[in-house]
Amino acid sequence: MKQTNKISNQQLGVVIVGHVDHGKSTLIGRLLYDTNSLPEGKLEEIEAVCKRRGSEMEWSFVLDAFQAERDQAVTIDTTQIYFSTAARNYVIIDAPGHREFLKNMISGAAQADAAILVVDATEGVREQTKRHAYMLHLLGIRQVSVVINKMDKVKYDPEIFEKVSQESVEYLKSLGLQPAHIIPISAREGDMLSERGSHMDWYKGKTLLEAFDAFEVSAPSLARSLRFPVQDVYRYDEKRILVGRIETGILRKGDTLFFSPTNEKAVVTSIESWPEKEDKVQVNAGESVGITLDEKIFVERGHLASHEKNLPMLSNVFRANIFWLAHDPLKVGNTYRVRCGTSEVSVTVQSIDVIVNTDNLEKSDLCADVPRNAVAEVTLRAREMLPIDSYEDNFRMGRIVLYDGYDVVGGGLINMDGYPDQRQSSAPKSKNIYKVSSAVTPDMRAERFGHYGGVFWLTGLSGSGKSTLAVAVEQEIFERGMNVYVLDGDNVRHGLNTDLGFSPEDRAENIRRIGEVAALQANSGIVVLSAFISPYQADRDKARMAAPESFHEIYVKADLETCESRDPKGLYKKARGGEIKEFTGIDSPYEAPVNPDLVVDTQSNDVEICVKQIVNYIEANVKADAKHHKEKLEGCVIAIK
Amino acid sequence: MNMYLDELEARSIYIIREAYARINPMAMLWSIGKDSTAMLWLVKKAFFGRVPFPLVLLDTGQEMDEVYAFRDKITKDWDLPVINHMCPPEEEMDQTLPPATRSAMRKTEGLKTLLKEHKYKGVICGIRRDEQGLRAKERVFSPRSLDGSWDFKDQPAEFWDQYKTEVPDNCHVRIHPILHWTEIDVWRYMQRENIPLCDLYFAKDGMRYRSLGEKNITAPIESNASNIDEIIEELRTTNTSERAGRAMDKETEDSFEKLRTQGYM
Numbered sequence: 001m002k003q004t005n006k007i008s009n010q011q012l013g014v015v016i017v018g019h020v021d022h023g024k025s026t027l028i029g030r031l032l033y034d035t036n037s038l039p040e041g042k043l044e045e046i047e048a049v050c051k052r053r054g055s056e057m058e059w060s061f062v063l064d065a066f067q068a069e070r071d072q073a074v075t076i077d078t079t080q081i082y083f084s085t086a087a088r089n090y091v092i093i094d095a096p097g098h099r100e101f102l103k104n105m106i107s108g109a110a111q112a113d114a115a116i117l118v119v120d121a122t123e124g125v126r127e128q129t130k131r132h133a134y135m136l137h138l139l140g141i142r143q144v145s146v147v148i149n150k151m152d153k154v155k156y157d158p159e160i161f162e163k164v165s166q167e168s169v170e171y172l173k174s175l176g177l178q179p180a181h182i183i184p185i186s187a188r189e190g191d192m193l194s195e196r197g198s199h200m201d202w203y204k205g206k207t208l209l210e211a212f213d214a215f216e217v218s219a220p221s222l223a224r225s226l227r228f229p230v231q232d233v234y235r236y237d238e239k240r241i242l243v244g245r246i247e248t249g250i251l252r253k254g255d256t257l258f259f260s261p262t263n264e265k266a267v268v269t270s271i272e273s274w275p276e277k278e279d280k281v282q283v284n285a286g287e288s289v290g291i292t293l294d295e296k297i298f299v300e301r302g303h304l305a306s307h308e309k310n311l312p313m314l315s316n317v318f319r320a321n322i323f324w325l326a327h328d329p330l331k332v333g334n335t336y337r338v339r340c341g342t343s344e345v346s347v348t349v350q351s352i353d354v355i356v357n358t359d360n361l362e363k364s365d366l367c368a369d370v371p372r373n374a375v376a377e378v379t380l381r382a383r384e385m386l387p388i389d390s391y392e393d394n395f396r397m398g399r400i401v402l403y404d405g406y407d408v409v410g411g412g413l414i415n416m417d418g419y420p421d422q423r424q425s426s427a428p429k430s431k432n433i434y435k436v437s438s439a440v441t442p443d444m445r446a447e448r449f450g451h452y453g454g455v456f457w458l459t460g461l462s463g464s465g466k467s468t469l470a471v472a473v474e475q476e477i478f479e480r481g482m483n484v485y486v487l488d489g490d491n492v493r494h495g496l497n498t499d500l501g502f503s504p505e506d507r508a509e510n511i512r513r514i515g516e517v518a519a520l521q522a523n524s525g526i527v528v529l530s531a532f533i534s535p536y537q538a539d540r541d542k543a544r545m546a547a548p549e550s551f552h553e554i555y556v557k558a559d560l561e562t563c564e565s566r567d568p569k570g571l572y573k574k575a576r577g578g579e580i581k582e583f584t585g586i587d588s589p590y591e592a593p594v595n596p597d598l599v600v601d602t603q604s605n606d607v608e609i610c611v612k613q614i615v616n617y618i619e620a621n622v623k624a625d626a627k628h629h630k631e632k633l634e635g636c637v638i639a640i641k
Numbered sequence: 642m643n644m645y646l647d648e649l650e651a652r653s654i655y656i657i658r659e660a661y662a663r664i665n666p667m668a669m670l671w672s673i674g675k676d677s678t679a680m681l682w683l684v685k686k687a688f689f690g691r692v693p694f695p696l697v698l699l700d701t702g703q704e705m706d707e708v709y710a711f712r713d714k715i716t717k718d719w720d721l722p723v724i725n726h727m728c729p730p731e732e733e734m735d736q737t738l739p740p741a742t743r744s745a746m747r748k749t750e751g752l753k754t755l756l757k758e759h760k761y762k763g764v765i766c767g768i769r770r771d772e773q774g775l776r777a778k779e780r781v782f783s784p785r786s787l788d789g790s791w792d793f794k795d796q797p798a799e800f801w802d803q804y805k806t807e808v809p810d811n812c813h814v815r816i817h818p819i820l821h822w823t824e825i826d827v828w829r830y831m832q833r834e835n836i837p838l839c840d841l842y843f844a845k846d847g848m849r850y851r852s853l854g855e856k857n858i859t860a861p862i863e864s865n866a867s868n869i870d871e872i873i874e875e876l877r878t879t880n881t882s883e884r885a886g887r888a889m890d891k892e893t894e895d896s897f898e899k900l901r902t903q904g905y906m
Contacts, residue, residue: 010645011645041881041882042882079770079774079777079778080770080771080777081777082770082771082823091821103797103798104796104798106798106800107780107796107798107799107800110800110801111800139800231655231658231659231662232658232661232662234688234689236688236689236691241689243658243687244658245651245655272689273686273689274685274686274688274689274690275690286647286648286651287647287651288650288651288652288654288655288658288687290689301662325798339803342662399801401800401801401803406784406805406807406808406809407797407805408797408798408799408803408805411798411800411801411803
């Protein structure tokens with residue numbers, strides 16, 4: 001055999017994964033030897049080293065080039081080796097099997113188009129076999145073939161092959177992975193790698209090299225919606241050039257681009273290149289490009305350009321299925337940096353929803369902290385609105401990397417199920433709206449009514465006592481001589497919001513309108529009580545934005561069990577029975593306030609105490625005492641920053 | 642258009658722009674060889690003909706005459722911001738090292754004095770994974786301590802084109818934009834883009850250099866390849882490693898590993 005460094009236009013990355021000592025590095029070393037891809041002298045060099053050490057031929061030495069690895073005989077870090085078949089070029093990515101080197105396994109596997117899962121015929125599926133398979137799934141690698149290695153050690157027994165392959169396939173299937181091929185091999189002896197060998201005539205399937213050639217190169221994602229994350233803005237001569245890589249879709253000269261999260265629009269006037277070529281009119285997914293725009297809108301690194309008809313979602317809260325790599329566990333309330341495309345934001349862990357046991361795929365929702373090398377579903381909250389795609393919608397953009405200080409500590413895929421789509425809603429649809437400046441100031445109103453207006457926003461699960469409290473508080477406040485009004489489902493759903501249902505989008509719009517109405521009423525000097533579940537923090541934050549100076553978030557606290565046992569309207573029963581879909585707390589999330597202005601615990605206190613608590617709070621905040629009001633005002637501004 | 646080379650190019654440009662956006666001050670090592678010259682071309686593409694950071698030659702005074710001549714010509718033709726940084730003399734190196742390794746150490750020490758002088762937080766470096774087993778294990782963004790040492794046992798996780806771009810005060814990051822290229826890729830790219838090159842790479846009297854290093858520790862190979870087509874054809878059928886002519890790699894089993902963990906490129 002002669003080496004052919006094929007001049008091919010196709011290169012495929014294949015990662016080799018599996019449990020420690022199942023023979024990954026040996027397989028690669030042997031494959032390189034079989035395809036005559038070892039440099040001259042390498043074989044002799046390794047033979048000499050093995051002889052010196054008094055061991056038999058160690059194929060894994062080809063890859064384990066590190067001294068430390070030779071001494072410990074384990075692969076510490078991922079490495080890459082090039083070889084070719086008649087069909088195309090390959091980059092083989094060797095990934096370490098040891099649990100403690102998971103970050104290195106991920107660093108290798110994330111670059112692959114396809115994977116080979118190595119399983120030892122004498123040991124079968126082990127802990128790291130499962131963990132690695134799960135990681136492949138989480139990294140988005142869907143092309144997998146399985147090799148059952150060390151067949152020489154089980155006398156090439158087809159029954160053992162059958163048993164181990166069945167065990168492997170079952171686990172992969174439970175992850176939604178379907179192996180393309182399952183191949184019995186002996187890496188040490190060279191059976192069924194490039195040659196079939198003479199020991200396994202009972203096997204009629206592909207050899208390992210044939211299985212390699214059967215993998216497909218992942219095509220650039222031209223068919224998807226355009227996503228162009230701005231990497232940088234260069235000012236050269238008179239030009240302002242936006243640079244970055246087209247992650248998905250196609251960008252053409254003349255396109256109107258929509259930038260998130262600024263909601264600005266501009267038209268592409270040129271596609272820049274050097275050395276200057278003929279006028280470029282189109283660039284595709286995968287290309288690193290530079291463009292200029294017709295308008296001097298504000299654009300910076302981290303902004304995301306797309307076409308208006310296919311925008312990303314805009315949200316400050318999202319769920320992610322993550323793997324955690326840091327020594328310190330991930331905890332609720334901790335703050336990390338998240339990078340997604342070219343944007344980077346601070347996020348706080350709002351909740352750890354599920355921890356997945358990769359050994360048996362059992363999910364535990366009694367979640368403590370997420371330890372090193374674990375997989376979990378978490379809810380993250382950012383301080384600002386972010387353009388977001390779920391991984392299902394866009395596999396390039398729908399993934400995040402988590403940083404703590406200087407270090408990469410985790411990564412994962414974005415899952416937006418159950419969250420409202422808030423794109424564009426923060427920008428007024430009509431541009432011809434001007435605020436009317438009034439000659440009557442809040443202070444003048446306060447002087448007349450004896451108090452300022454304000455929005456007192458009760459949020460909590462269905463059955464937590466929001467309406468009961470709102471009605472009782474309204475009565476008490478009214479009796480103390482103040483102007484007060486309750487907004488609740490009855491007086492809003494039947495009129496103002498009669499067109500809205502209960503989908504996440506409609507719920508968001510429902511709350512947005514209520515927030516605006518409450519703000520108008522508060523500006524007119526009224527104390528407004530609102531009593532809506534309002535499950536999403538993002539929506540409540542928006543309601544706060546409508547009246548930033550006089551908004552108070554009051555968390556009516558009672559756990560799901562308590563609320564379900566009260567079930568005043570019989571709604572939980574219907575939701576459990578499947579009659580009502582997307583019911584908060586059952587099959588739709590409730591996000592408890594992160595930093596509420598007041599918490600009222602209806603689980604441990606009776607109604608009178610809770611009413612008094614709220615009434616006292618309202619009085620303290622709306623009394624016609626300008627100084628006091630201002631203090632609250634400043635607190636509010638800080639809170640929303 | 643060649644899609645495969647386009648993909649390599651796009652990825653390298655992305656990495657270079659990422660480094661520029663995140664790391665400041667930064668410099669690029671330009672050894673005048675084919676890899677770093679191809680990389681220089683990628684930099685010009687990334688910044689539309691400009692080179693927005695200094696190019697550094699770690700000079701031992703031992704480069705071949707043709708290399709110096711090529712440096713001077715391109716620097717002038719392209720109006721490049723070049724820093725010629727002199728490495729400490731060989732007498733200052735650890736005298737217990739084998740001679741070729743000791744000579745290579747001068748570049749390592751030169752890099753250290755460069756970092757100290759200019760306080761660079763990032764250094765772009767044109768190494769490739771297929772050159773050598775140790776370089777195969779590198780990250781695209783590889784953090785180093787101040788003395789340049791490489792902790793290969795605890796490298797950062799690196800995936801989905803998100804890199805470790807920030808390091809503590811006394812550290813720097815090595816950026817490797819062409820880590821994913823192979824030797825043949827570089828030659829094909831050179832050919833397609835018509836990038837100027839030092840002519841030591843082309844055969845004269847049956848000999849040519851496959852990899853350029855200092856006079857005293859680099860040997861030419863037997864070859865009749867006098868243009869890029871012939872070089873590519875030669876590489877297709879060779880089983881000799883690219884760095885076969887570089888003496889310092891193999892004086893002992895782990896001599897290159899020792900060089901690299903101490904900060905060599």
